[in-house]
Amino acid sequence: MELIRDLRRNGLLIAVKALVMAVFAVSLYTFGTFAQSTSGAVNGSLAADRDVDLYGLVDTFLGDTDGFERFRASDRDLRTLTDFVAQLGRNDRLDFLSAFDQPVVIEDFRGDGRFDANAGSGLAERGEYRGEGGERLRDVKSMQMNHEMFAFSRLDVASGSAPVWTDVDYSSGLVPVVLGTDYRGLYEIGDELRADVYGVRERLRVTGFLSPGSAVFHRGDINHYLDDTIVLPYPADVGRFVQQDRYTGGIVAFAMLNTDIAASTSMTYDDVIGELGAIAARTGFHEYSLQGIPTYLVQLRLVRQIVIENFGLLGAVSAMTGVATIVVCRRINRVLGDHRRRWVRICRTVGRSDRAILRTVGQTWAVEYSIVVVLYAVGCALLPNHHAYPFLGVMAALGVWFSLDAVSRAHRILATETPGRRGR
Amino acid sequence: MTWRQALAVAALLMVTTGLVCALGVFQARAQALAAEGRALLSPEAVAVHATVGELMEHRAEFAVGTRAFRDLEEVPRARTVVVLNGNWSDVAPSIGIRFSASDVGRALVGEAVHTEVEGGVPFVEVAGAQYEVVGRLGLREDSLLAEDILIAAPALFDAAQTRTVLDGPDIGTRAVAVFGRDRIEPVAGGANRRTTVDFVTPIVLTLGFAVATMASAVAAVSAARHEGDRARIRRLVGLGSAAVLFRTVVVACGTPMIVCAAVLTGLSCFGVRLAWPALGAVSSQCMVFVVVMLLVGPMRRRSWS
Numbered sequence: 140m141e142l143i144r145d146l147r148r149n150g151l152l153i154a155v156k157a158l159v160m161a162v163f164a165v166s167l168y169t170f171g172t173f174a175q176s177t178s179g180a181v182n183g184s185l186a187a188d189r190d191v192d193l194y195g196l197v198d199t200f201l202g203d204t205d206g207f208e209r210f211r212a213s214d215r216d217l218r219t220l221t222d223f224v225a226q227l228g229r230n231d232r233l234d235f236l237s238a239f240d241q242p243v244v245i246e247d248f249r250g251d252g253r254f255d256a257n258a259g260s261g262l263a264e265r266g267e268y269r270g271e272g273g274e275r276l277r278d279v280k281s282m283q284m285n286h287e288m289f290a291f292s293r294l295d296v297a298s299g300s301a302p303v304w305t306d307v308d309y310s311s312g313l314v315p316v317v318l319g320t321d322y323r324g325l326y327e328i329g330d331e332l333r334a335d336v337y338g339v340r341e342r343l344r345v346t347g348f349l350s351p352g353s354a355v356f357h358r359g360d361i362n363h364y365l366d367d368t369i370v371l372p373y374p375a376d377v378g379r380f381v382q383q384d385r386y387t388g389g390i391v392a393f394a395m396l397n398t399d400i401a402a403s404t405s406m407t408y409d410d411v412i413g414e415l416g417a418i419a420a421r422t423g424f425h426e427y428s429l430q431g432i433p434t435y436l437v438q439l440r441l442v443r444q445i446v447i448e449n450f451g452l453l454g455a456v457s458a459m460t461g462v463a464t465i466v467v468c469r470r471i472n473r474v475l476g477d478h479r480r481r482w483v484r485i486c487r488t489v490g491r492s493d494r495a496i497l498r499t500v501g502q503t504w505a506v507e508y509s510i511v512v513v514l515y516a517v518g519c520a521l522l523p524n525h526h527a528y529p530f531l532g533v534m535a536a537l538g539v540w541f542s543l544d545a546v547s548r549a550h551r552i553l554a555t556e557t558p559g560r561r562g563r
Numbered sequence: 564m565t566w567r568q569a570l571a572v573a574a575l576l577m578v579t580t581g582l583v584c585a586l587g588v589f590q591a592r593a594q595a596l597a598a599e600g601r602a603l604l605s606p607e608a609v610a611v612h613a614t615v616g617e618l619m620e621h622r623a624e625f626a627v628g629t630r631a632f633r634d635l636e637e638v639p640r641a642r643t644v645v646v647l648n649g650n651w652s653d654v655a656p657s658i659g660i661r662f663s664a665s666d667v668g669r670a671l672v673g674e675a676v677h678t679e680v681e682g683g684v685p686f687v688e689v690a691g692a693q694y695e696v697v698g699r700l701g702l703r704e705d706s707l708l709a710e711d712i713l714i715a716a717p718a719l720f721d722a723a724q725t726r727t728v729l730d731g732p733d734i735g736t737r738a739v740a741v742f743g744r745d746r747i748e749p750v751a752g753g754a755n756r757r758t759t760v761d762f763v764t765p766i767v768l769t770l771g772f773a774v775a776t777m778a779s780a781v782a783a784v785s786a787a788r789h790e791g792d793r794a795r796i797r798r799l800v801g802l803g804s805a806a807v808l809f810r811t812v813v814v815a816c817g818t819p820m821i822v823c824a825a826v827l828t829g830l831s832c833f834g835v836r837l838a839w840p841a842l843g844a845v846s847s848q849c850m851v852f853v854v855v856m857l858l859v860g861p862m863r864r865r866s867w868s
Contacts, residue, residue, distance in 0.1 A: 176758040452592060459771070467781055
């Protein structure tokens with residue numbers, strides 16, 4: 140009965156208090172999900188151990204088509220190139236980050252224009268076209284890369300598995316690929332895409348899907364996202380591929396060479412040149428040049444800074460909201476306590492024990508806390524993103540807050556003077 | 564209200580207005596930071612292959628503040644912008660600087676961009692022409708926009724059908740309405756895609772404002788309660804209804820005004836630069852207080868008489 144009387148008299152205040160606490164709990168939960176994503180970014184793709192100096196490696200045949208053709212026609216010359224690439228890949232002091240965005244041609248492509256090789260680039264899309272045999276073809280965004288680049292960029296699959304790089308062999312006709320997250324629903328793990336890669340017909344078997352927001356450093360942009368891209372692993376042994384298919388193998392070997400090299404920031408430009416020179420001397424390949432790419436490190440640090448600064452800002456906002464919530468809840472507790480004082484005195488006068496008094500008022504508190512938990516759960520369910528840990532964390536925090544709240548209110552009731560003692 | 568009660572109400576109101584002020588300042592900063600992470604674009608920005616003629620033809624169909632960006636091919640990291648109608652104000656391009664449709668031939672540049680000063684006016688040279696620099700991009704010297712140049716120059720929009728980025732209020736639905744879904748492409752999210760910041764920020768800020776508003780309402784309810792007690796006594800000693808109502812109104816309006824003055828003075832003592840949104844938010848809290856108090860106050864008084 141007392142519960143009903145209490146809810147009737149103080150219902151509005153109890154509702155407001157529960158609402159304020161629930162709103163703050165949802166806000167804290169949202170911030171918790173953000174903290175999770177920030178720590179994922181700062182420890183993953185923006186981690187401090189990605190603070191390296193990046194250098195661009197290019198061949199010296201730019202504009203020299205004849206020299207390029209002559210080089211690729213010679214088995215001996217090509218072997219120097221593939222040896223150079225292989226030794227660079229095995230070098231401990233330099234990370235050989237090979238990636239190139241040659242589009243692949245896919246037959247009977249299930250996606251739409253946003254996967255088109257030219258989508259978003261400023262060039263006109265070619266769209267779907269008919270091949271020589273009348274098949275439906277589309278040029279699709281693709282990024283070829285080696286294992287070092289995949290690992291360095293902290294790429295990871297959200298489902299399925301990453302390709303096994305050592306097994307990749309273009310001459311087998313079957314290449315494992317990882318698809319960007321936008322491909323979900325269009326293709327399944329295990330599907331095979333009929334494709335034309337560098338002019339060679341391949342079947343691409345889907346082994347997994349990238350996590351949303353996966354990005355690599357590409358063409359000076361640290362935020363080159365791969366959500367709409369097919370990630371195609373480079374062959375494990377380009378030398379063998381060249382032996383089997385000199386024309387395509389040569390193109391792939393040059394594509395692999397024209398990439399980035401990551402070196403520890405403690406190494407100078409001359410150290411890197413010296414290291415490359417040693418490999419060149421061993422393999423006999425000298426047709427390359429090296430240039431520093433300072434934008435990488437600058438961009439990485441700025442992006443990290445902006446991510447951390449965003450986190451700090453939202454953290455401050457959450458903290459201030461928390462302070463206001465605590466102040467309001469204490470204020471309402473005070474008013475509710477005032478409303479209770481006369482009732483407590485009467486109870487004391489008629490000889491009810493403290494325990495019995497607390498049990499009665501505790502019913503109202505239990506109702507209030509239940510409302511908060513329900514509102515919080517409903518609020519979180521209404522948000523589109525669901526994460527277990529922040530949800531449970533905030534729930535635990537609410538538990539702690541409820542106990543503190545109950546203790547302070549019980550203290551207030553126990554401290555109410557018994558009428559007889561003060562003689563009022 | 565007794566002085567003690569008034570002080571308690573004022574303290575609560577002070578906390579809420581302070582929170583709202585802080586939220587407003589943070590909101591402005593978070594928006595500027597988010598804009599920096601997205602290369603000055605909002606999350607709704609879209610790209611379309613269109614000619615200038617098409618854009619101008621449909622300019623009335625876009626919301627006020629809609630602008631169009633194009634990359635300058637000759638200069639890396641330089642863009643031209645045309646504000647299609649009204650003012651570009653929903654994403655602060657730089658603190659205190661706003662481009663409008665009439666701002667032609669002016670530029671905003673990052674801190675690392677080389678400028679020359681002629682006659683006390685800084686200029687930046689882009690593709691052989693000089694543009695007056697009217698503001699800086701980015702919140703710090705070493706921002707993601709440090710090397711960016713933004714020129715308000717419709718003349719640099721050539722007639723060809725080129726990739727153009729459109730941004731502004733409600734741009735997603737309006738661009739689809741004008742150009743059709745097939746011609747619209749989303750714009751990659753820049754640095755902000757690294758985290759869920761674009762998604763989380765509005766939620767946390769909205770909930771913060773909600774908590775503050777409810778707190779103001781609580782302050783108003785308890786003020787009305789105290790004032791109701793006094794009103795009853797005033798009635799008993801023979802004051803007329805009009806006089807009682809007048810005193811209630813004076814308290815209802817006076818308290819937030821004094822509190823606001825105290826909060827604003829306090830914040831400016833600490834050197835916090837108050838943005839207009841913060842001031843607007845504070846006045847909205849006062850409105851909540853006054854309205855709730857006047858609504859609740861007379862109601863309670865009736866129940867006691």
